[in-house]
Amino acid sequence: MNIGNKLKQLRKEHHLSQEQFAELFHISRQTVSRWEANISSPDIKTFQKICDYYQMNIDEFLEQSHKTKYPNSIYFIFILCSFLCIILSFFLPSTAESASSIVLYTPSMIAFIIGILSLPISLFLFIRNHKEK
Numbered sequence: 001m002n003i004g005n006k007l008k009q010l011r012k013e014h015h016l017s018q019e020q021f022a023e024l025f026h027i028s029r030q031t032v033s034r035w036e037a038n039i040s041s042p043d044i045k046t047f048q049k050i051c052d053y054y055q056m057n058i059d060e061f062l063e064q065s066h067k068t069k070y071p072n073s074i075y076f077i078f079i080l081c082s083f084l085c086i087i088l089s090f091f092l093p094s095t096a097e098s099a100s101s102i103v104l105y106t107p108s109m110i111a112f113i114i115g116i117l118s119l120p121i122s123l124f125l126f127i128r129n130h131k132e133k
Helices: 003-013 018-024 029-036 044-053 058-065 072-089 107-131
Strands: none
Touching (some): 003 029, 003 058, 018 029
């Protein structure tokens, strides 16, 4: 989440209109609108006043503004599990009860399918999460 979106979120959480927010910090409503649209940003003194109003320091505000939706470790674990399922599928027994069956639902085939399907999903989510930053 960027600074403008974070400012808008905090303003709405405190049930403030843009006009009320602008009056609090002695700025125009258009300035608030430009900040929330990420056209411009508050100067450091005003930014400090905003952080004081919301009872947080600048570091906390910026950390929350740039926090990813999910930690990267979750994607890493999901991708690793996908690869492990694919590798595991080569070591699991692959005998079937009926040799004439078209689709063999053996443990190795199930592990392979899970691995193959989850890998692109996890990569897609990882890429999408990094684009949102």
